[in-house]
Amino acid sequence: MDQPWWREAVAYQIYPRSFADSNGDGLGDLQGITDHLGYLAALGVDAIWICPFYTSPQNDHGYDVADYCDVDPIFGTLDDADGLFARAHELGLKVIVDLVPNHTSSAHPWFVEALAAAPGSRARDRYIFRDGRGENGEEPPTNWRSVFGGPAWTRVEDGQWYLHLFDDDQPDLNWHNPEVVAEFTKILTFWLERGVDGFRVDIAHGLFKDLRDQVVPEGLAPTSDAAVMYQRGVADAPMWDNPGVHEVYRDWRKLIDSFDGDRMMVAEAWTPGPAELRRYVRADEFNQAFNFSWLQAQWSAEAFTEVIESTLKALGPSRAAPTWVLSNHDVVRHRSRYGDGLQALHRARAATLAMLALPGSAYLYQGEELGLPQVYLPPEYQEDPWSETGEGGRDGCRVPLPWSGFEPPFGFSQVPEEKLPTQPWLPQPAEWVDLTVAAQNGIKDSTLEFYRAALGARRTYALGADEDVEILDAPEGVVSFRRGGVGGSEGAGRDLIVVLNCGMEPTPLPEGEIVMYSGDPVVGDLPTDAAVWILAPVD
Structure with missing residues (x-):
């Protein structure tokens, strides 16, 4: 029996304002995506995931939604969205769109109405408004902190407070309110009827809150960052992962399953680890959930091995x-997380190759196929509200893609020659001249061609192989695992063995045929910061 398309798919994440600009205004748009879908099909991905393109003030670059059923003019129109979906499907690409159910924009008509309404009104009940504490209600209702810094509550003119786990112009919705539940059923249906194949659900673990003070050990400040809380050993995070979310997703799953074509949804749910994540992928809830344990793993054989074992066990x-x-x-882009210079690039490619051999699906982020590093932007260029916390924000991984040419905007903006394009919304480093698509296209050792080859090898050897993974004995600093059941005429009757060398010394390789490598062709021992795929006889 054929599996659903998403079970082993490789999805390519598109950040719309930074992918491709079709009209020269310095911002990427939907037509720019459509114009480059052939590039993605040739890369070898199976699906695209598009970050929010809905009507929005763009204070959080689209994650502050004012109208969930329309396209923001900076990105185009609903007709452009329909054209994008149709062209993707013509090329055999599935389309996943972002859904933001935890909060709206403060510009959403509901919140505008809520501010104009009285405490206790129907309009206010769609959000989380509460009276403050203290003699005159001057203290916030709880001690919670916003992810973006500062209190998670803002006071309005009549004295009440509203909750925002993110920026103060992103008020949290009240998911106990049946109007909220009904509205998102309409939103899901709207996009399903337009042909989207799936939804990536933002902050899937955050819809329901336990409105009490967060208990923290002496000496630690409250925080709404669940990952930080868990890493510190503080299990109390009343704003996250409350049981009510699961009933919502069961209803959504029924709706999605009522449409043909194996529609799906994938959760962004930050949990302590794979065991807790399992609750979101029960048979009647999400089809998938992002496994951030792999992303958070340090460059070490021990860390990667632990993530593989714990994920598959859970x-x-x-x-x-x-x-x-x-x-x-x-x-931060994983090339930069792994160090500096060429060593970091070698490690990034090696980690990618190991990842693509694992059972399940993989999600790639735009630009990683070019080997783009993180860009460290001066404060005057930072637009991310997170940058106001002093942590630098996320704009460094969102710098627009370099497509061609020898200087910025590197073909990001496609306009007639007689019209000069506006510079991109974030500046591109001049050093990216050697990292453009044009500079790497057809170049044997380039990162772009490595990704194309790796995705091709995945289709040939890894798809359809046994989902069981055997961790093999290996020298210190080395990850080695085996998958059986390799299909196709080239792999039949043999196992796929993957070796990733995170150590300080070259490592011997098992017997077999090397069919994919992350760096230079391997002769003899596997160098450090490298990975290979080997077809080996069945034991």
Whole structure:
């Protein structure tokens, strides 16, 4: 029986304002995506995931939604969206769109109405408004902190406070309110009827809150960052991962399953680890959930091995397909997380090759196929609200893609020759001249061609192989695992063995035929910061 398309898919994440600009205004748009879908099909991905393109003031670059059923004019029109979906499907690409259910923009008509309404009104009940504490209500209702810094509550003119786990112009919705539930059913239906194949659900673990003070050990400040809380050993995070979210997703799953074509949804749910994540991928909830443990792993054999084992062990009873991801629009690009210079690039390619051999699906972030590093932007260029916390923000992984040419905007903006394009919304480094698509296209040792070859090898050797993974004995600093059941005429009757050398010395390789490598062709021992795929006889 054929598996659903998403179970072993490779999805390519598109950050719309930074992918391709079709009209020369310095911002990427939907037509720019459509114009480059052939590039993505040739790269070898199976699906695209598009970050929010809905009507928005863009204070959080689209994650502050004012109208969930329309396209922001900076990105185009609904007709442009329809054209994008149609062209993607013509090329055999599935389309996943972002859904932001935890909060709206403060410009959403509901919140405008809520501010004009009285305390206790129907309009206010769609959000989380509360009276303050203290003699005159001057203290916030709880001690919670916003992810973006500062209190998670803002006071309005009549004295009440509203909750925002993110920026103060992103008020949290009240998911106990049936109007909210009904509205998102309409939103899901709207996009399903337009042909989208799936939804990536933002902050899937955050819809329901336990409105009490967060208990923290003496000496630690409250925070709404669940990952930080868990890493510090502080299990109390009343704003995250409350049980009510699961009933919502069961209803959504029924709706999605009522449409043909194996529609799906994938959760962005930050949990302590794979065991807790399993609750979101029960048979009647999400099809998948992002496995951030792989992304968070340090460059070490021990860390990678632990993530592989714990992920597959945790998800095994649910029969859910694991996901693997190394970069996205919220984190430092993995090339830069692994160090500097060519060593970091070698490590990034090696980690990618190991990831693509694992069972389940993989998510790639735009630009990683070019080997783009993180860009460290001066404060005057930073637009991300997170940058106001003093942590530098996320704009460094969102710098527009370099497509061609020898100087910025590197073909990002496609306009007639007589019209000069506006410079991109974030500046591109001049050093990216050697990292453009044009500079790497057809160049044998380039990162772009490595990704094309690796995705081709995945289709040939890894797809359809056994979902069980055997961790093999290996020298210190080396990850080695085996998958059986390799299909196709080239792999039949043999196993796929993957070796990733995170150590300080070259390592011997098992017997077999090397069919894919992350760096130079391997003769003899595997160098450090490298990975290979080997077809080996069945034991």
